[in-house]
Amino acid sequence: MERISDVLIIGGGIMGCSLAYNLAKRGASVTVLEKTTCGSEGSGRNSSGVRAQCRDPKELKLAMQSEEMWLTLSEELDYDVEYRRIGNLQLAFDQERMEEYRQRVSREQAAGLPVRMLDMDEIRRRLPNVNLDDGIDGCQFLGGTLCDSDGTADPLRATKAFHYAAVRHGAVVLPHVTVTGMTVENHKVTRVHTTAGDFSGGIVVNAAGAWGWEIGKMAGVDVPITPYLCQVCITQKLPPDTLKHYLCIHPYAFWNQTAHGNLLYTNAHAPLEQFPRHDVGYDVVEYLCRVTQKLFSPIGLGKLSLIRTYSGWNEVTPDGCAMIGFAGDPENFFVDAGYSGHGFCLGPASGVACADLILEGKTDLAVSELAFARFDKTR
Numbered sequence: 001m002e003r004i005s006d007v008l009i010i011g012g013g014i015m016g017c018s019l020a021y022n023l024a025k026r027g028a029s030v031t032v033l034e035k036t037t038c039g040s041e042g043s044g045r046n047s048s049g050v051r052a053q054c055r056d057p058k059e060l061k062l063a064m065q066s067e068e069m070w071l072t073l074s075e076e077l078d079y080d081v082e083y084r085r086i087g088n089l090q091l092a093f094d095q096e097r098m099e100e101y102r103q104r105v106s107r108e109q110a111a112g113l114p115v116r117m118l119d120m121d122e123i124r125r126r127l128p129n130v131n132l133d134d135g136i137d138g139c140q141f142l143g144g145t146l147c148d149s150d151g152t153a154d155p156l157r158a159t160k161a162f163h164y165a166a167v168r169h170g171a172v173v174l175p176h177v178t179v180t181g182m183t184v185e186n187h188k189v190t191r192v193h194t195t196a197g198d199f200s201g202g203i204v205v206n207a208a209g210a211w212g213w214e215i216g217k218m219a220g221v222d223v224p225i226t227p228y229l230c231q232v233c234i235t236q237k238l239p240p241d242t243l244k245h246y247l248c249i250h251p252y253a254f255w256n257q258t259a260h261g262n263l264l265y266t267n268a269h270a271p272l273e274q275f276p277r278h279d280v281g282y283d284v285v286e287y288l289c290r291v292t293q294k295l296f297s298p299i300g301l302g303k304l305s306l307i308r309t310y311s312g313w314n315e316v317t318p319d320g321c322a323m324i325g326f327a328g329d330p331e332n333f334f335v336d337a338g339y340s341g342h343g344f345c346l347g348p349a350s351g352v353a354c355a356d357l358i359l360e361g362k363t364d365l366a367v368s369e370l371a372f373a374r375f376d377k378t379r
């Protein structure tokens with residue numbers, strides 16, 4: 001087993017696997033340590049949105065750069081990630097939010113995102129199977145926004161695609177290896193202790209998602225991540241194009257129809273204290289199904305079965321944006337975590353940017369405002 005590598009990555013989610021692929025492709029020796037299996041956490045459980053609309057201005061450019069990479073990702077990784085540009089439609093149900101959307105749309109258009117305001121007539125034409133007349137919880141829909149370059153892909157397939165491509169380029173990916181501690185000497189992580197013995201790497205990367213705070217603690221670095229739980233529900237298959245767009249109704253939930261026809265919906269996240277276990281929150285499932293049944297009443301969705309439901313941990317930072325870059329101390333500890341519920345979209349670009357920073361110390365991709373340095377107390 002390879003125990004010394006140029007780069008040792010902790011975590012086999014989309015971030016760890018995308019970075020491993022980009023590093024290995026460029027000739028670095030890479031080992032990924034994964035506590036369970038690649039994609040078993042947020043990266044394989046998410047609601048499949050590849051979306052730049054509604055992103056924090058710090059993150060918007062990187063999301064747009066990543067969306068360009070998604071266009072050719074299946075060919076690049078030689079694995080179908082089921083990427084489809086179906087457009088992302090956001091619905092608003094109060095004047096305050098409509099005004100917020102107008103301001104956001106002009107900011108996003110100025111950045112080059114193909115997004116625009118929609119009136120209810122156009123929304124009705126685009127969502128013929130959705131009941132738009134009764135609103136949600138007594139609030140009426142007033143309008144919305146559509147971003148044509150947003151879409152979806154299959155979460156597990158995409159993460160596995162990076163995993164398999166990384167291995168083809170020589171990366172060593174070790175499942176069922178849990179990192180339990182680190183030795184830090186002379187301002188460097190010299191050993192990473194695991195359930196399978198010790199490993200070391202010239203650079204040690206924290207790509208542990210919602211557990212990034214814990215890995216940070218092992219290195220003596222405060223990595224401010226709060227885990228939040230989200231619930232995903234999947235129905236039986238529906239006829240093609242029952243729902244043409246990725247549909248978001250903030251702050252309630254997200255809906256989209258998968259490439260195979262199932263309707264997949266997810267709630268906005270709930271605090272850890274509310275759902276302390278990593279399992280199904282039935283109260284959330286019940287709420288989501290009630291809202292979904294009402295929204296899709298024109299097609300009698302309530303008669304269909306829910307075939308699967310599971311939860312997944314999000315990883316939220318104090319400003320809701322990712323943390324990318326070296327810690328000040330230990331100097332070989334690199335943070336690639338805290339994607340705050342938007343990481344699936346960012347996976348392709350983030351892998352390239354982090355590989356650039358690790359191998360060359362700079363990148364052309366738009367990560368400067370996402371630097372870990374903004375929170376790093378070791379500096």
Ligand SMILES: Cc1cc2nc3c(=O)[nH]c(=O)nc-3n(C[C@H](O)[C@H](O)[C@H](O)COP(=O)(O)OP(=O)(O)OC[C@H]3O[C@@H](n4cnc5c(N)ncnc54)[C@H](O)[C@@H]3O)c2cc1C
Nearest residue numbers: 011013014015035043046047049179209312342343344345
């Ligand atoms: C329900 C849900 C819906 C979402 N919807 C979207 C969406 O529509 N669009 C979008 O862009 N993003 C979405 N996200 C967010 C997105 O999934 C994450 O931001 C992204 O997957 C983070 O990737 P990651 O590799 O950093 O983390 P993870 O996928 O969590 O990977 C981290 C890995 O580290 C491993 N690990 C942890 N601790 C250790 C240890 N001690 N030793 C070894 N390994 C360890 C874990 O097992 C895990 O596999 C959603 C997330 C959830 C949960």
